Amino acid sequence: MVNLKYAGPERGTVPVQSRWRAFRAGCGKKKDMSGKSVLYNKFVTGLIWTAVLLGLSFASSRNYLLFHTVAELFSIIVACGIFMLAWNSRRFIDNSYFLFIGIAYLFVAGLDLLHALSYSGSGILDEGGADVSTQLWVAARYVQGISLLIAPFLLGRKVRTTYVMIGYAITVALIVEAIFSWNVFPACYIGGTGLTAFKKMSEYAVSLIFVVSAGLLIRRRKEFDGGVLRLLVWSFVMTIASELFFTFYAGVYDFSNMAGHLFKVTAFYLMYKAIIQTGLVRPYNLLCRNLKQSEELLREEKDKIQKYLDIAGVMFVVLDKDQKVSLINKKGCEILRCDEAEVMGKMWFDAFSPEGIRSEVKRVYEKLVAGDVVPVEYFESPILTAGGGERVIAWHNTVLKDEQGAVQAVLSSGEDITARKRAEEKLEQAMGELKRSNAELEQFAYIASHDLQQPLLIVDGFLKLIQRRYVDKLGPDGNEFIESALDGARQMQSLIRDLLEYARVGRDKPFEPSDCSACLQRSLANLKVAIEESGAIITNDALPVVVADPTQVTQLFQNLISNAVKYRSEDPPRVHISAKRNGREWTFCVRDNGMGIAPENTGRIFDIFQRLHNKNEYPGTGIGLAICKKIAERHGGRIWAESGPGKGSTFYFTIPDREDSDL
Numbered sequence: 001m002v003n004l005k006y007a008g009p010e011r012g013t014v015p016v017q018s019r020w021r022a023f024r025a026g027c028g029k030k031k032d033m034s035g036k037s038v039l040y041n042k043f044v045t046g047l048i049w050t051a052v053l054l055g056l057s058f059a060s061s062r063n064y065l066l067f068h069t070v071a072e073l074f075s076i077i078v079a080c081g082i083f084m085l086a087w088n089s090r091r092f093i094d095n096s097y098f099l100f101i102g103i104a105y106l107f108v109a110g111l112d113l114l115h116a117l118s119y120s121g122s123g124i125l126d127e128g129g130a131d132v133s134t135q136l137w138v139a140a141r142y143v144q145g146i147s148l149l150i151a152p153f154l155l156g157r158k159v160r161t162t163y164v165m166i167g168y169a170i171t172v173a174l175i176v177e178a179i180f181s182w183n184v185f186p187a188c189y190i191g192g193t194g195l196t197a198f199k200k201m202s203e204y205a206v207s208l209i210f211v212v213s214a215g216l217l218i219r220r221r222k223e224f225d226g227g228v229l230r231l232l233v234w235s236f237v238m239t240i241a242s243e244l245f246f247t248f249y250a251g252v253y254d255f256s257n258m259a260g261h262l263f264k265v266t267a268f269y270l271m272y273k274a275i276i277q278t279g280l281v282r283p284y285n286l287l288c289r290n291l292k293q294s295e296e297l298l299r300e301e302k303d304k305i306q307k308y309l310d311i312a313g314v315m316f317v318v319l320d321k322d323q324k325v326s327l328i329n330k331k332g333c334e335i336l337r338c339d340e341a342e343v344m345g346k347m348w349f350d351a352f353s354p355e356g357i358r359s360e361v362k363r364v365y366e367k368l369v370a371g372d373v374v375p376v377e378y379f380e381s382p383i384l385t386a387g388g389g390e391r392v393i394a395w396h397n398t399v400l401k402d403e404q405g406a407v408q409a410v411l412s413s414g415e416d417i418t419a420r421k422r423a424e425e426k427l428e429q430a431m432g433e434l435k436r437s438n439a440e441l442e443q444f445a446y447i448a449s450h451d452l453q454q455p456l457l458i459v460d461g462f463l464k465l466i467q468r469r470y471v472d473k474l475g476p477d478g479n480e481f482i483e484s485a486l487d488g489a490r491q492m493q494s495l496i497r498d499l500l501e502y503a504r505v506g507r508d509k510p511f512e513p514s515d516c517s518a519c520l521q522r523s524l525a526n527l528k529v530a531i532e533e534s535g536a537i538i539t540n541d542a543l544p545v546v547v548a549d550p551t552q553v554t555q556l557f558q559n560l561i562s563n564a565v566k567y568r569s570e571d572p573p574r575v576h577i578s579a580k581r582n583g584r585e586w587t588f589c590v591r592d593n594g595m596g597i598a599p600e601n602t603g604r605i606f607d608i609f610q611r612l613h614n615k616n617e618y619p620g621t622g623i624g625l626a627i628c629k630k631i632a633e634r635h636g637g638r639i640w641a642e643s644g645p646g647k648g649s650t651f652y653f654t655i656p657d658r659e660d661s662d663l
């Protein structure tokens with residue numbers, strides 16, 4: 001397969017190009033957007049983070065409630081930040097994992113806020129004692145853990161934010177009601193005894209949920225930027241550590257509780273780093289990741305399309321706005337006699353348009369890209385091959401536009417019709433020659449037969465004179481010779497007359513609406529004597545009006561009916577004439593009950609001078625049916641016969657059903 005040269009997003013509009021370059025530039029550089037080195041940033045972050053932890057530890061030693069409130073508020077603010085970022089960038093970042101977690105963390109923050117407010121000694125919602133606060137804590141962790149468990153399954157799917165919001169609102173409302181109003185939430189802390197088994201089991205269960213969530217996340221690691229993934233996993237680890245510390249604290253003010261909170265703050269901070277920091281400060285990493293994946297998908301799709309295009313028997317070329325080739329298939333390379341690499345990126349018209357038409361086609365293409373002309377869907381034009389030869393191509397074009405409707409590229413499929421064109425040219429030439437020689441022949445036949453008539457009349461006249469004057473002197477032999485000579489002259493006369501008739505068919509007379517019934521009646525009138533003598537019965541159906549030469553239609557009927565009478569059988573001749581419409585033409589039918597024709601002869605009887613009987617049996621010249629054929633063809637129709645010996649014959653001829661306006 002020929003590999004597609006991937007043009008990538010550079011082929012978008014100008015702003016997309018520059019944004020793309022900025023992304024690429026942002027990816028993988030060891031400097032952040034403000035130009036500071038990553039090492040420096042890490043150092044500063046480490047310092048701040050150490051200060052925060054030390055500050056919190058100090059606060060915890062002086063006033064645990066203060067420490068707790070600050071720690072919880074910190075995680076609440078971070079959780080709200082996560083929500084805000086995920087929500088506002090939902091159209092920007094194509095990753096439903098973050099959107100779902102963002103919404104989940106908003107509700108987790110709500111539960112954590114209630115937890116902080118109901119904490120023992122806070123003096124706000126603490127009348128339920130340490131149990132309510134612990135219950136809220138446990139509930140918040142369950143919601144957080146289960147959300148992180150679900151989130152990996154949403155990767156690559158569309159998240160219906162309204163439903164998710166409603167789902168969380170109902171869940172949190174039920175939890176709050178269960179704790180504050182219905183008192184059905186299992187007890188978590190009993191004053192004097194410490195943590196209940198449910199609380200401890202819950203912390204283990206939540207830890208397990210986090211482990212599984214981390215596992216699921218790692219399995220879908222391809223969907224994440226490496227840095228983001230690391231931060232997320234560390235956040236999970238810290239959460240698990242925090243949970244474990246919470247399993248063995250005895251009092252809500254003891255060391256284990258404080259350590260648990262410190263780990264929680266760290267876990268939230270890491271989540272902050274993962275989403276807020278990465279999403280806001282280095283958004284391009286996330287975007288690059290998504291773009292890279294889209295790019296890869298695009299590449300795969302293009303490879304697939306290229307495969308299909310390569311199988312095609314026609315050439316496919318895509319030209320960009322600047323007339324450069326951005327895609328060509330195998331067939332295209334074959335026609336151009338070039339490798340794909342030699343064609344890709346080349347200025348198409350400069351390289352492959354023959355010089356005579358180059359500037360013109362370039363001008364048209366420029367106008368097309370500018371939107372000044374409407375694209376032509378089909379046209380034929382020559383191209384130059386690598387060997388310097390020319391091929392004629394039949395092009396079909398499709399214009400590829402961007403969202404604003406501006407032309408970005410033109411996709412053309414081209415069929416090499418050089419051989420067909422040459423054959424057509426040869427045929428046209430042969431047809432022209434044939435027409436010319438036919439015309440010459442007709443002219444010759446016309447003049448010859450016309451000029452022959454005169455001397456023949458003289459011969460005929462003198463023979464008759466000799467017969468009249470010298471009938472007694474000639475004796476029986478002489479009279480017989482004269483009779484034979486007269487017979488020959490008569491035959492010659494009819495031959496000349498028929499030939500003249502034949503030659504005349506080619507002499508164009510304008511067509512006009514002709515009533516075929518009237519033509520038939522005229523022909524019957526001309527054949528009156530023969531019909532009466534033979535006792536023939538001629539019948540007909542209704543016949544149409546066609547656009548034709550009425551004299552010739554009359555002659556057609558006349559020739560066919562006179563043959564039907566002439567080549568009769570023992571029975572009196574019966575002839576029936578009918579017509580039937582078949583699509584855009586009329587098929588006429590002249591059926592007789594005569595002697596019939598052997599099927600192998602039904603074709604050749606339409607050739608000039610072809611007779612199936614000798615002139616002693618049936619007089620004739622063998623020109624009548626040739627005239628019929630010429631007339632039918634002149635009208636754009638055909639003529640043929642169906643017959644068998646002793647079965648009678650049926651002659652068919654067609655005349656196209658033209659409108660007057662077709663003339």
Ligand code: ADP
Pocket residue numbers: 563564565567592594595596597605610611612613619620621622623624625626649
């Ligand atoms: P011609 O009648 O002068 O011989 P045509 O061209 O009219 O010439 O016919 C060619 C031959 O076709 C005839 O010689 C005859 O043998 C055969 N033919 C034509 N029409 C009929 C018919 N209706 N039935 C049988 N044979 C026919």
